[in-house]
Amino acid sequence: MDQTVKASATGLNVKSPAIIAGLYMVGAGIAFAAVNSLTQLATMVEGTSSTSAAFWQYAIAAVLSVPFVLKAGLAGLKTNHLTMHILRVVAATIGVQLWVYGLSLGVPIWQAIALIMTSTFFVTIGAAIVLKEKVGPARWLATLVGFAGGMIILQPWSDAFELKTLLPIGAAFFWAVTSLFTKELTKTENPQSITLYLLLLLTPINLALTLGTPSGIAISTGAAIQWIVIAGVLVALAQWFITKAYATADAAYVQPFDHLKLPFNVLAGFYVFGWVPGGNLWLGAALIIAASLFIAHRESQLQNN
Template sequence: MTALTVPIAGRALAGIALLVSATACFAVLDTTVKAVGAVVSVLLVIWFRYLFHAAAMTAWLLPRRGRAALRTGHPRFQLLRGALLLSLSLMGFVALQQMPVGEFTAILMFTPLAVTLMGATLLRERVSAVQWLLVIGGFAGVLLVVRPDGGDIGWASALPLAMVFISAWFQILTARMARTEDPLTMHLYTGWVGALVTSALLPFVWQAIPDARTLALLVLVGVMGTLGHLLLILAYQRAPASTLSPYLYTQIAFAMAFGWLVFGHVPGAIELTGIALIVLCGALSGWRTARSRLPVSPPED
């Protein structure tokens, strides 16, 4: 063992710990959104999420970097990326009012496989036979979770399915931008795009926050969304995507645990089989993809 081995191993372990912490934050975020969305409008929840994100990142970055924090070579792509993420948040927050957190999260974890599928069909990238088998297996898992032949989720399952493919575009755009753009600057722009758009729409749906508990939950949405993505960035700065990608699927375990603790929901045997298929195929595909081309991260909320 060389003297360099221990620091490298330590950084990898730190990256894994940061990533698992990020997935826990995302599971808390989704669970909180489901709870508070039953009391106030979805747009108000999204506004709180992005306003906190934008304010926190601005307060953290500007004193350290000044105007350099705003420097970007692709302002139009920054706006597009922010718009894609905002649309994902809107669909995700609506879907969470209609379906369990664990099943919602499991469907979204088909995203790395969708990136492979879109890369092959739209970007003409070469995909091996093994990758195609993983895509088919993951989609079979999604069908078991959704159960289009009469399961309990119903129409709401169309929203996370649409999110999967929008998120795939988001992942591809992020990967391309990350080659020249600072990730923290991208994170800053993402927050402000969402905050400004939702602020413009908020007067049409404004409602009074009924009590202190609801306000606390709204603040928690903002904290978990911002902290989760910051931890994700720090994780990928410390360890390669090939090391981290299998641990992304801990989010499903957290989501099912919180869904049981808060809402008393336990997935059935069919749903658990589908979730296991998605995890197995998605983790293998994400690991293979991360070693070769694109960074794979969970869809943002």
């Protein structure tokens, strides 16, 4: 992609990797919004089990990632922390399974995607307790504000509250565990090794979980096969976009663009299922996004000091 953005109407000629990185993240957000709606079509509408849908999506994405694995070669598999790699991928897989299970039960995508953003706050807690990182009062306050936003969206005090809406929170927790393992691994491992082990281990672990269910890896209908194949291709594309984004610009700049996934998912949910989010979404999401942006800013400052 040409990194020169030209605006002929204004005469501007802007060469900015940051703009390109932002566009990559926007592309990833759009791709994942499509994946989420396709997943609900395959599971909630067509009746495919959530475990089977998750397995096939990521198996297809893994196959499409084979060129990267071959390019990296066996040198990328050298590690002194194999157990940590395995635990990281197990946590990621559980997160994926909980996420897809929630979608299959009909948790509105606007609600699910907003709640998954609480992962940042679980990372903060884990970094303080497990990694023994110093977390100041400001970051603790931001974490509390973020969880308050999650509670506003969940509304556990409401008669309309359902236990299935906790599944995205569970996914957020396990993806936070994945992030903590990643942070620890980056101290001694190269990014190529971390990515390779995720690609190589995710599908076998997903398969083991799927074969332990009554429906196994069966896909219910021809339409479901279509949705799952498209979703798998988009998962691979989204992961490629994210990789390119972080390779093009600093993480502190790129991360805020990830929050655009919320409006993309709201639009996808409305277009496909006619779901209209309640007003509590926007208040809760505003608190979550503001708190996570603050934490990202603080972490960036600490890294630069």
